[in-house]
Amino acid sequence: MANSLVVRFSGEQGQGVQSVAAITAQYFAGRGYGVLAVNDYASRIAGGYSYSQIRVSTGPARSVTKGADIAFAISPAGIASDLDTLQKGTALFAEAAKVKAEHRPAVINVPLSELLDAQERRGINTFYVGMLLALTNQPLDPLVEMLEKRFGKKGGDVVAANVVIARKGYDFAKPMTDLHQDLDVPREVLPTVVKTGSQAIALGAIAAGVTFHAGYPMAPSTAVMNTLAGLSKRYGIVVEQAEDEIAAINLAIGASSAGARAMTATSGGGLALMSEAISLAGVAETPLVIVNVQRPGPATGLPTKTAQGDLHMVQYIGHGEFTRAILTPGNAAEAFVAGQKAFYLAEKYQIPVFILSDQHLGDSLWSSDPWKVHPEYQERFLKLESTSAEPAVYPRYSLQEGCISPRAIPGFTNDLTLTDSHTHDEFGHITEDPVLSAAMVHKLIDKRGLVASDMSLPERFAVEDSTTVLVSFGSCRGVVRDACEALRATGLSVGHVHFSEVYPLPEVAVREALGEARLITIECNATGQFARLLRGEYGVKADEHVLKYNGRPFYVDELTAELRGRLTP
Amino acid sequence: MANSLVVRFSGEQGQGVQSVAAITAQYFAGRGYGVLAVNDYASRIAGGYSYSQIRVSTGPARSVTKGADIAFAISPAGIASDLDTLQKGTALFAEAAKVKAEHRPAVINVPLSELLDAQERRGINTFYVGMLLALTNQPLDPLVEMLEKRFGKKGGDVVAANVVIARKGYDFAKPMTDLHQDLDVPREVLPTVVKTGSQAIALGAIAAGVTFHAGYPMAPSTAVMNTLAGLSKRYGIVVEQAEDEIAAINLAIGASSAGARAMTATSGGGLALMSEAISLAGVAETPLVIVNVQRPGPATGLPTKTAQGDLHMVQYIGHGEFTRAILTPGNAAEAFVAGQKAFYLAEKYQIPVFILSDQHLGDSLWSSDPWKVHPEYQERFLKLESTSAEPAVYPRYSLQEGCISPRAIPGFTNDLTLTDSHTHDEFGHITEDPVLSAAMVHKLIDKRGLVASDMSLPERFAVEDSTTVLVSFGSCRGVVRDACEALRATGLSVGHVHFSEVYPLPEVAVREALGEARLITIECNATGQFARLLRGEYGVKADEHVLKYNGRPFYVDELTAELRGRLTP
Amino acid sequence: MKDLGSVTWCPGCGNFPIIKTAEAVLAEDLALSPRDYIVVGGIGQAAKLPHYMTACNGFSGLHGRALPSATGIKLANHKLEVLVFSGDGDLLAEGGNHFLHAVRRNVGINLFLHDNQVYGLTKGQASPTAWQGMTTTINYGGVTSTPLDAMQLALAAGAKFAARTTMADMGHMREMMVEAISYDGFSLVQILQTCPSFNKLRNIKWYRENTSLLPESHDETDRDAALRAAFDPAIKLGIFYRVPGVPYEKSHPVLQSGETLVQRGLDFKFTNEDLPDLL
Amino acid sequence: MKDLGSVTWCPGCGNFPIIKTAEAVLAEDLALSPRDYIVVGGIGQAAKLPHYMTACNGFSGLHGRALPSATGIKLANHKLEVLVFSGDGDLLAEGGNHFLHAVRRNVGINLFLHDNQVYGLTKGQASPTAWQGMTTTINYGGVTSTPLDAMQLALAAGAKFAARTTMADMGHMREMMVEAISYDGFSLVQILQTCPSFNKLRNIKWYRENTSLLPESHDETDRDAALRAAFDPAIKLGIFYRVPGVPYEKSHPVLQSGETLVQRGLDFKFTNEDLPDLL
Numbered sequence A, B: 001m002a003n004s005l006v007v008r009f010s011g012e013q014g015q016g017v018q019s020v021a022a023i024t025a026q027y028f029a030g031r032g033y034g035v036l037a038v039n040d041y042a043s044r045i046a047g048g049y050s051y052s053q054i055r056v057s058t059g060p061a062r063s064v065t066k067g068a069d070i071a072f073a074i075s076p077a078g079i080a081s082d083l084d085t086l087q088k089g090t091a092l093f094a095e096a097a098k099v100k101a102e103h104r105p106a107v108i109n110v111p112l113s114e115l116l117d118a119q120e121r122r123g124i125n126t127f128y129v130g131m132l133l134a135l136t137n138q139p140l141d142p143l144v145e146m147l148e149k150r151f152g153k154k155g156g157d158v159v160a161a162n163v164v165i166a167r168k169g170y171d172f173a174k175p176m177t178d179l180h181q182d183l184d185v186p187r188e189v190l191p192t193v194v195k196t197g198s199q200a201i202a203l204g205a206i207a208a209g210v211t212f213h214a215g216y217p218m219a220p221s222t223a224v225m226n227t228l229a230g231l232s233k234r235y236g237i238v239v240e241q242a243e244d245e246i247a248a249i250n251l252a253i254g255a256s257s258a259g260a261r262a263m264t265a266t267s268g269g270g271l272a273l274m275s276e277a278i279s280l281a282g283v284a285e286t287p288l289v290i291v292n293v294q295r296p297g298p299a300t301g302l303p304t305k306t307a308q309g310d311l312h313m314v315q316y317i318g319h320g321e322f323t324r325a326i327l328t329p330g331n332a333a334e335a336f337v338a339g340q341k342a343f344y345l346a347e348k349y350q351i352p353v354f355i356l357s358d359q360h361l362g363d364s365l366w367s368s369d370p371w372k373v374h375p376e377y378q379e380r381f382l383k384l385e386s387t388s389a390e391p392a393v394y395p396r397y398s399l400q401e402g403c404i405s406p407r408a409i410p411g412f413t414n415d416l417t418l419t420d421s422h423t424h425d426e427f428g429h430i431t432e433d434p435v436l437s438a439a440m441v442h443k444l445i446d447k448r449g450l451v452a453s454d455m456s457l458p459e460r461f462a463v464e465d466s467t468t469v470l471v472s473f474g475s476c477r478g479v480v481r482d483a484c485e486a487l488r489a490t491g492l493s494v495g496h497v498h499f500s501e502v503y504p505l506p507e508v509a510v511r512e513a514l515g516e517a518r519l520i521t522i523e524c525n526a527t528g529q530f531a532r533l534l535r536g537e538y539g540v541k542a543d544e545h546v547l548k549y550n551g552r553p554f555y556v557d558e559l560t561a562e563l564r565g566r567l568t569p
Numbered sequence C, D: 001m002k003d004l005g006s007v008t009w010c011p012g013c014g015n016f017p018i019i020k021t022a023e024a025v026l027a028e029d030l031a032l033s034p035r036d037y038i039v040v041g042g043i044g045q046a047a048k049l050p051h052y053m054t055a056c057n058g059f060s061g062l063h064g065r066a067l068p069s070a071t072g073i074k075l076a077n078h079k080l081e082v083l084v085f086s087g088d089g090d091l092l093a094e095g096g097n098h099f100l101h102a103v104r105r106n107v108g109i110n111l112f113l114h115d116n117q118v119y120g121l122t123k124g125q126a127s128p129t130a131w132q133g134m135t136t137t138i139n140y141g142g143v144t145s146t147p148l149d150a151m152q153l154a155l156a157a158g159a160k161f162a163a164r165t166t167m168a169d170m171g172h173m174r175e176m177m178v179e180a181i182s183y184d185g186f187s188l189v190q191i192l193q194t195c196p197s198f199n200k201l202r203n204i205k206w207y208r209e210n211t212s213l214l215p216e217s218h219d220e221t222d223r224d225a226a227l228r229a230a231f232d233p234a235i236k237l238g239i240f241y242r243v244p245g246v247p248y249e250k251s252h253p254v255l256q257s258g259e260t261l262v263q264r265g266l267d268f269k270f271t272n273e274d275l276p277d278l279l
C-alpha cells in the first residue's frame, strides 16, 4: 500500500497523451486524491515523443518524480526515450511485439493487437486507463460515468465501445497481481477543482470581470487565450487575435484607457515585443494585466518547455521608471487568485501588473481545494461623477491626492480625458517643465510603497526551528515544499519560504521573513535571478543556489537528493 | 581674471542656438581652452525656448553651472525662461526694446535694431560671438579665420558680411569694460578634438571598421546615424533607414551574421522594441553593437532631454539569459574609445554590446586631448579557412573550445553556417535534448567571466585618503569629478570612483575599487539604478543616493551644494 | 484649436488647416459634443492633434500604434466616435502592419492620414510616401525605395471606405471628413499635407497644380474603378471607394447586443455562487 | 531534404513538395553550390526549411523577421543568393510591415511565401490569408476580417516580380522558383499550400479545382493587367508581373562597386594616421 504514486503515459504528439492524463487526473481527483499531471511535449503537431507524468496522492500532489511507478507507452517508438528517464523497477507497459528487440526485456507486454480489434485500437488510451485502475485497485464505475459524460454527445454506441475497451484493460490487468500497486484510500472525498495553471489564470480573470483580451498565439501561453475565447460569449468578453504582440498590448491599453478591464497574455519573446507599450501603460497610468507564461529562451528557445528565466525582464521591462507589480503563483489555486488580484492591483494603482507563470504551472493539471471568488478584487476605483456641468478636460493626472489620481472614463461623464504617453501636466498635456516633470516622475514611482502594502508576504514553513531555509518563487512552490518535507522526515533541520508575489514587497518584512538561517534559493534558470532580485531589491544575500535550466521542472527525487548532498556534510 | 567661465546663448528652435554654441566652442578650443557646450532644447522644429550653456576653462571643461556668467538672448521671448535659471549677477544681453517691460531691468541692452541693418540682423549670433570675444578679452582674428572656413563656399561677400557683423559686436562690447570678464590664458595650446558624444561614438565605430548601420530616427539618437550617413560614402558604410526599430536591429543582426561589422542606434522606446531581437543576437551568438542614447521615459517622455533611466533595461533586456556587455562612456573621448571597443567585445565574444549614452553626453560638445585609434579593437576573430574540401555544414556552435566557437562566414569558405534562434545543437539545428540544452545555456552564460576580464575597472580619484566616496557612471563623470574637487578644495575628505564600463565586471575588483568608505551614488534617474546594479551584481551597498530626474543634467554648483550639505554635519 | 502659444507646430504648417477643419466638422457639420468622440494619435507632428484641439477626449499613444489603441478604445466603448489623426511615418512605417490589419478588421474608426512625405518631428527624414530621389540627412544620394501610397494599400487590404483629399483645398477636405465620419465602418481619408519646414517641393501651389478631383462619372462602388484611379499616376482626389459593410462591432457576438464592454464591466458582479458555472 | 526522422512536419504536409522542389531547383536547374546561397526563415512550420535542407547556409531567425534579416544578409554580402521561405503568419501578420518595406526597398532577395491560411506551428489559428468564416479555437464564430492576399499587397507596394503558384502543381512551382531566383531584384512567389492538420478544406484537390493558369495572353509587363488578375476572385497562377528594375544593391553608392561589405571589413585597416581625415 502506498499513499502516493507517479504514473506516466507516453506517446507521439497527436496521440492524446495529454487527454489521457487529464482523464486520469480527473478520475483520481474525483476519488479524493490529490493529483498533479505534468506534461512534457515536443514542439510539433504530430510525431515525436511526449509524455505526461501524473502524481496521485492521498495528500496534496505537489510534484512529480523524474521516473514513474507505472508507465504506459502509447507509441512503442518512444520506449528508448522512456527508458532514458525511468528508473529501474518501473512497471513499463507496451506492446512488446512492436518494440525494438533490444528494449523488449524492459517492457511488460500488452499484446494490444490481440486484445483489441482494429476499430478498438483507436482507444488504446482508454484501455490503459482501465489497466491503471485495476493495477491501483480502483473501481471501474466512476470511469464509466466519466466516459458517458465525455462521449455522450457522440451517441450511446461510442460510449459503449469505450466502456468495453476500458473494461478490457481493467480485466487484463486485474490478474497481474504481482504488479499491483495499491493506493491508500484518502481520508475523505472533498470537492476539488482540477485545472491547468493557464486555465486558472483565465478563469480568475473572468471572476474579476475581464471584458477584453487581445493576444497573439505563442506557446505555451496560447491556452490562456483559448480558455477565454471558449467562454467569451457566455461572459461577454471580446477576445481578439491581433496581428502581432505589439498590436495586442496596444489594443489592450486602448481598451483599458476607455474603461474596459483589459489583459493580454504571451510568452517570453512576445513579452519582449511588448516592452515599449508596457512603458506606455506605466506613464499613461492605464491599468493593465499582462500574463507571461515563460518558456526557455533566449529567442525562440524551447517553445514547449519550462523555465523561470524572464523574472529580470519582467522586473525591468520598458524604458524609463514606473511602478509595476509581479505575481508569481505557485499552483492552479494561486493562479486563480492571481488572475483576480492582478486586476485589483492594476485598477487600484493604475499600473501594469504581471502574472509570471511558466509552462510547468501553465500546462500542468493541478487539483485544488474548492476555489473562492474575491469580490473585493472586483472594485473599479473609477470616477463616475462629472466634475463640471459642461464637457471640459479634467486633470486626469491630478497631483492633488498623492500619486493616485481619480480616473474618469471617456464618454461616461463630462470629464474629457486625455491619456498621454509623454511627460505631461495634470491634464495630460505635454510639458517640458523641469519641476512638473520631476513631480510626475515621483507620482509614478511613489506608488511602489502603496502597492507593497497590498502584496502578500511569503509563506513560511518550519522556518523558526531550522538552520537552513529553502527559498523559492512561482511554480517551484510544490516541489520545494515536498523536498523540504522529505528532508525533514529524515531529521534534517530545514525550512521553506515561498514567494507567490515577488515585487514590490516591503524590504524589512522580507528580511524578517527570511530570518538569519542559511538560505538556499531554488530556481528554474541559469543565473539565479530570484536570488539577485532578493539581493538587489531587498538586500538579502542567499548563501547557495540550486538552479535547473534544461527546460524541465525540478523533479522531487532529483531536488531532494541534491539538497541532501548540501545539507549533510 | 578667471580660469573658467560659463556662457549661455538662448533662443527659439531654428534660430541657431546650437550652431552658435558650436562656433564658440570651436573658437575657445582652438585657443587652448577646455570647452563643454551643453544643449537644452525643446521638442519642436521652430519656436519655443532652447539654450546652450558653454563652459570655457583653462583646465578641462567637465561640467556647467545652472546659471551662467555671460548670457546672450537671441530671442527676447525667452527672457523669462532665462531668468528662471540664471543667478543674479549674470551679464544677460538682449535687445531691451523687444523685451517685456517687467524684464527690462534685468537685461543689458544691445540695441540690435540700431546697430545692424535688416540684412545684418540675420547674423545676430555672429554679433554676439564678437561681443563675447571682446568681453573675455580674446582676439578677433581666429574668429575671422573660422568664418572664412565656414562661409567660404558661399562666396567672399558672405564671409565679408559676417566678419563685419562680428567686428561690430566686438567693437560694441569692447568699451563696456566694467562688464569684461577676462579669462586666464591657458598654459599651452594643444591640439584638441571638439565633438559631441554621438559624433564620437559614430567616429569610433568607423575607426573600428563598421560597415553596416541600420536605424530608425529617434531623438536624441539620430545624430549617430546622421554622422555615419554623412561619412558613409567615404568609408564604405551602408546606412539604412529602416521601416521601424525591429527591422533595424534584425537588419543589423542579419548583416552581422553574414560577416559585416554591424550596429544600430536608438533611444529608450526604440530600444524597448528591439528587446526580442537582442535575445536573438544572444542565442545566435551574433556580434552586435547597440547604442542607446537615453532620454527620459517612460514611453515618449521628454524627447530632447536627458536621463540615465534605461540602465536596468539594458542590463536585462530580452527574454532568457545570455551574456552582454555595457559600456557607459563619460565624455566624447571615452565615447570614441567605446565606439571602437564595443565592436571588439562583440566580435571576440559573439555577444550584443551596449553603448549607453544619453542626451547630455550625446548632444553636448566636448573638447578632448587628441584621440587615439586602437588597432587592437579591429581584430575580427573569424574562421576563414574551410574545414572540409566540399561544402558541408560545420559546427557553428561547437562546444569543443569552451564557450566561444569558431565563427565562419557564409559563402566565404566551405563551412556552411546555420545561424539559429532556437535552443540548438552544435550545428545550429533545433534540439530539445535536456543535456544539450543545458550545455548550450552554459555556453551563453559562461562568457560572462571572460568578458569581465576584458573590461576596464573604474577610475579612482582620491579614494585612499577619503572618508566619503562619490560613485558615478556614464555622463555624470565630469560633473561629479568637478564637484569632488570643489569639495576637496574646501577641505572635505571626499573621493570619486567613476565607472565608464559597468557590466560585467569582476565582483571582487569592484568591491576593492570602492573600498570601505561611505559611498554616495550620483545618478540621473529616480530609483537609483546604478546603486541597485552595484548591490545586485557586485554586492556593494551604497549608503546614500543623489538623484536627479527632471530631464536636465546635474549642474556643478547644484551638485556641489547638495553634497556639501551631506558632508558637513 | 488651442491658442498659438501652446501649439508647437511651425508657422504655416499644413496641420493648421487640418485641425481647424476637423473642429468645424465635429462641432458644426456633425454637431457632436466633445463627450461623444475621442481623438487618437501616435507620435509625430500630426499626432499632436489631441493636445491641440480646444477640448476633446484624447489618447496620445506610441509612435506607430495609434490604430491598435484606437481599435481597443472602440471595442471597449463602441458608442464613442473614434478619430485617428496621425502621420505617414507613424501609420505606414512604424505602424505599417497595423494599418493593413486595421483596414481588414473593419472596426468603425476613422483614420485621417497626414501625408507630408517626411518625418516632421524628427527633422525631415523621408517617410514611406517620399518620392524617389528625395534627399535627406540620411539619404544623401536620394531615396531609392518605391513610395507607398495609402490609398493603394488600403484597397489591397480590403478597405470599404477610402478617400483622398488635401489641406490645400479646405472645402474638399471638410466634405471628405464629414463623409468619412458618417460612414459606418473603418474609413480612411488620406490628406495630402504641406510641411514648409522639410518638404519645400510640395507646397500648397504644388498640390493645387498636381491634383484633380475624380471625374463625376467615377463609381464609388466599383472596386476596379477605385483601383484604376488609385494606381493612376495622376493624383486624384475624392471618394475612391465606398461600399456598405458590417463593421466588426456590429457582427461580433459579444458586441452585437449594443451594450458596451465598459458598461458590462460597470455592471459586473460575480460571487461564489457563480463559480460552479464557470468551472 | 534531411531524413524523415529529423523532420518534424506532419505526414502529408504541403511543405514536403516545396522543400523537395526547392532543392531540385537549386541543385539541378540552377546548378548552385550550397556555398552560393543562404536559406532564411522566420518561425513557423514553413520557416523550418533551413533546418531541413540537406545542407545549406541558413538563418533561422525570429517570428516575423525573416525579411529584415535576409535583407541585412544580402546587403552584407550581395554575392550570396538569398532565399526566404516562411509562412503567411510570419510574413503577413507578425511581419506584415517588413513585407511592405522589403518589396519597396527592392533588395535582391527571393521570397517564397507558404500560404496555408493557418498558423500551423501554433496549432491552427487563422492566418491573415484565412477566408472569412473559418472557425478556430479563438474564432469560434468564424473569422470576420477580410483576407489579405500577398499578390495584391505586393503589387500595391511596388513589386517588380510577383508570381503565384501552388505545391499542388509541382511542375509549375518549379518553374516559378527558377524564374524568381533568376530575376534580378526582389521577387515574390506566393505558394498556395496544404496543411492537412489544420486546413481540411484546401487540400490538393481543392487547389487543383480552384486555381487556373493565367491566360497565355497575359502581359507580364502590364501593371494594370497584373492588378486585374490579382484582384480577380478566380485564383490565377503564374507570373503576374515582371519588369526590370535596379535592385538596391546595384544602385547604392557604396555597393555599386561590386565589393561586398564583408570583404571591405576583412580588408579594413585604420590607424592614427587616418584619424585627421576622419575628424
Ligand SMILES: Cc1ncc(C[n+]2csc(CCOP(=O)(O)OP(=O)(O)O)c2C)c(N)n1
Pocket: B216, B217, B218, B219, B245, B269, B270, B273, B300, C043, C044, C045, C046, C047, C062, C063, C086, C087, C088, C089, C090, C091, C094, C114, C116, C118, C119, C120, C121, C122, C127
Ligand atoms: C518607437 C519610436 N521610434 C521613433 C520615434 C521618433 N519619432 C517621433 S515622430 C517620428 C516620425 C514622425 O513622422 P510622421 O508620422 O510622418 O509625422 P509628422 O511629424 O510628419 O507629422 C519619429 C520617427 C518615437 N517617438 N518612437
Ligand SMILES: Cc1ncc(C[n+]2csc(CCOP(=O)(O)OP(=O)(O)O)c2C)c(N)n1
Pocket: A216, A217, A218, A219, A245, A269, A270, A273, A300, D043, D044, D045, D046, D047, D063, D086, D087, D088, D089, D090, D091, D094, D114, D116, D118, D119, D120, D121, D122, D127
Ligand atoms: C514573437 C513570437 N510570437 C509568436 C510566436 C509563436 N509562433 C510561432 S510560429 C507562429 C505562426 C506560424 O504561422 P505561419 O507563419 O503561417 O507558419 P506555418 O506554421 O503555418 O507554416 C506563431 C504565432 C513566436 N514564435 N514568436
Ligand code: SF4
Pocket: B045, C008, C009, C010, C012, C013, C014, C015, C045, C046, C116, C120, C121, C194, C195, C196, C197, C198
Ligand atoms: S516640421 Fe513640418 S509638419 Fe512638423 S510642424 Fe513643422 S511644418 Fe508642420
Ligand code: SF4
Pocket: A045, D008, D009, D010, D012, D013, D014, D015, D045, D046, D116, D120, D121, D194, D195, D196, D197, D198
Ligand atoms: S501543422 Fe500543417 S503546415 Fe504544419 S507540419 Fe503539420 S501539416 Fe504541415
Ligand SMILES: [Mg+2]
Pocket: C044, C087, C088, C089, C114, C115, C116, C117, C118, C119, C120, C127
Ligand atoms: Mg509625416
Ligand SMILES: [Mg+2]
Pocket: D044, D087, D088, D089, D114, D115, D116, D117, D118, D119, D120, D127
Ligand atoms: Mg501558415
